[in-house]
Amino acid sequence: MWYQKPVISEELLQSLPNLKIVASSGVGIDHLDLNLLSCYGVKVSNTPFVVSTDTADLGMALMLASSRRLVEGHQMAVSPDTEYFPADWLGAEVSGATLGIIGMGTIGYKVAQRAKAFEMKILYHNRNQRTKEEESAVGAIYCKKIVDLLQQSDFVLLSVNLTPQTHKLIGKRELELMKPTATLINISRGLVVDQDALVEALQNKAVKAAALDVTYPEPLPRHHPLLKMKNVIITPHIGSATKKTRRLMMENMTESIQAGLRGLPIPNEVL
């Protein structure tokens, strides 16, 4: 299964009586009804760890591109109308700024490791606090209350998985708690953010900018306001889109399928 297709419905499961396993690409499994699949005796696997570094890299890429206005800058550099580069055209500094990571799982932690090298101050919010060693290795400070993280961060990066608890985790209230100079970066799932509230927050300058690798739906309808805003960078869900990683994902999925068909323990099984 790639890019959440085909859609696994009751109808599909009934039409495939010999289906033994669904191997899903990537780490997210929010698109799968695990109970339903379990009822039909179908096993499920994902590819959790192999996507982590590429996704963390993309999170950093989006933060840097947004902060330094890379996409706008490129457009200026290649535009037929450009005669000179204005001297007062500025971006914001990443080095030394405060990064708030919401969701400090494997991917979130890798983002922290990278951000530390940019001398960023790192705050994080997670269901559970990490160990002291893990925290000091990246210089990350735990914010038990998400409010504290939102109020202090220059960059808020979302790396949670999508669950009923994280659905619209970032809404009007959260966006208003953020600094007006802050940037929201989403590398998790579109539904973690209340998109309408985000549009409003950007238009009212409650937040400065957004950089989104994920939206809801994907792709967005062509008339959606997010597509037209200068201070929004959107990428087409390319978190794990490198040749090497896609190959590894395919290998993982093949291993899981082969094990599933042979009735052996399944690597990366989702229970």
Next chain:
Amino acid sequence: MSKKIQAIYLWWHKPVVDQELLQSLPNLKVIANSGVGMEHLDLKLVASFGVKMANAPRAVSSSTADTGMALLLASARRLVEGYHVAISSNVEYCEADFLGVEVTGATLGIIGMGSIGYKIALRAKAFEMNILYHNRTQRKEQEEQAVGATYCEKKENLLQQADFVMVVVSLTPQTHKLIGKRELELMKPTATLINISRGAVVDQEALVTALQTGVIRAAALDVTYPEPLPRDHTLLKLKNVIITPHLGIKTDKATYMITEEAVENILAALHGLPMPSEVLPS
């Protein structure tokens, strides 16, 4: 008025400092540059008028290193192309074959390991990159170990092994067209060239040919020659090129710090004290 002027703070190479200007300002004591590059100044000429010069080396390094990393990541992951796919009016697009290349674990070759080059190495290390560097002189062992960098005395070795080649040298007669046809052909066909130094360090025509014929995979340039490029230049049209308008130090924080450094130097010069970052004609 011209007799009152004792200091000039150069912003983006203006005003142009030539013989005429220097002759018209008899009481000029110091010229402070907003940035680290000094190749736009005739150092000997300025010194011959008894005028001191300073640049702003400290303030630029983090911002410029960040720009280098931003370009490396954006090019590797095809961020600008991806953006256009995401917002374009064609709804149907084939996601599955939009692939970039990995950054984590790849080999980065840094040409020019001064303070900016070193800050890039610090950042790249966090991405678990294998770091090679070429420099006029080798760095100390502790410095190399701190970033896990391996010295390549011959730049050919670096060019042949690197997935990403980052050019971070100052522009001098020796570094003019440092990266030309030969260097580009030594690079891997899967490699990316990133230039955050000066446009003239790269032979632009050779670069265009290399990009068009697949000699290298892509380029990301914060600097070109001239800036901006003529609007009909081929580099502006190539899909595998990202060009940014000399963003290097263009952040609010950096410009503030640069100005602070310049003011420190100017005040020191006017009071006859040692200047923090004086530049002497070599």
